[in-house]
Amino acid sequence: MxxxxxxxxxxxxxxxxxxxxxxxxxxxxxxxxxxxxxxxxSRVLTNAHIADTLELVADLLEFQGANAFRVRAYRNGARAIRDLSASVAQIVLENPAGLLEIDGVGTSVAEKCTVLARTGSLPQLESLREEIPDTVLDMLRIPGLGPKKASVLYRELGVTTLAALREACESQRVRTLKGFGARTEALILHGLRVAEAAAKRHFWCEADETVQALTRHLETCADIERMRFAGSYRRGKET
Known part of the structure; x- marks a missing residue:
């Protein structure tokens, strides 16, 4: 060319x-x-993507035992941006200082949002992910298992994978840790089962029931102008 x-x-x-x-x-x-x-x-990032990134930073900082106020600042910023009707990327484009006018967004979070909106990545997050095993992120997605508990399991029992987490629960080693107990152990096992079930593929007819129920609910939301099905469901395949 x-x-x-x-x-x-x-x-x-x-x-x-x-x-x-x-x-x-x-x-x-x-x-x-x-x-x-x-x-x-430039690819415009959605508020949801920016909020998810801030939440992940907060999770990883909490996993590392960072200052609670610092972690809370990221969570507050993520919540504020997720609920914001205006586009953060557009604010950064037109007037970056305008981010500080958003209730719940401080100077540090505003700076991170600016970098993320302009470059599509966040060096701080990349650094955190280099320090923490990727498999730990899978643990953070287990219902009922937050960053603090995941950090204890990682430090005290060397748990870094879901398989190791299940083994630690089934061998009743988790309940021996301070702040856990038999009930927490049972909740983690239940969370593992829920996560495994969610990861499995489903027949289209089963997914259709969920989609139709969700559609009926979303149709009652006045703020939604248009909805479209996508992925395997739209193609009529197992999903």
């Missing part, structure tokens, strides 16, 4: 079917057959 200036497009491998022309220092595009986003076009 060549530009109209007679030079090869520096991003010809990424533009995929678009003709790029460098004019006035800008990477301009002219559509050919199928529109494909230009690599320089």
């Amino acid at each position: 060549r530009t109209d200036l007679g030079k090869p497009c520096p991003r010809r491998d990424q533009c995929q079917g678009r003709l790029c022309a460098a004019r006035s220092g800008r990477h301009r595009t002219a559509h050919l057959a199928t529109p494909v986003p230009c690599p320089e076009e």
Whole structure:
């Protein structure tokens, strides 16, 4: 692919079917057959994605035993952004200082939101994930098992996987830890069963019952203008 200036497009491998022309220092595009986003076009992150990222940072910080106020700041920021009607990415684009006007968002969280909205990643989160085994994230998704308890299991019993967690519960080693007990052990086992059931594939007819019930509920929400089914359910496949 060549530009109209007679030079090869520096991003010809990424533009995929678009003709790029460098004019006035800008990477301009002219559509050919199928529109494909230009690599320089920024991907706008949703509030939900930003909130999820902040929640994960809070979880990992709590797992490490970070200051409770610091952890709470991230959780408060995540909650505020998740409930916000305005787009955080748009606020960052137009007036980054406007993030501080959001109730529950402090200076540190605002800075992280700005970096995340502009780059699509967060160096702090990447650093945390380098320090903590990826399998620990699976433990944090078990109902009833928060970052604090997961941290104790990791430090005291060396539990880093769901299989190791199940074995520790079934061998009744978990109940010997301070702050746990037989009831907590049973709740963790129940959470493991729930997580395993949720991860299994289901017949389309079974999923359809859930989808229809959810649809009826969402139709009562005035703020929802349009809904679309997606994935395996839309394709009529087992899901």
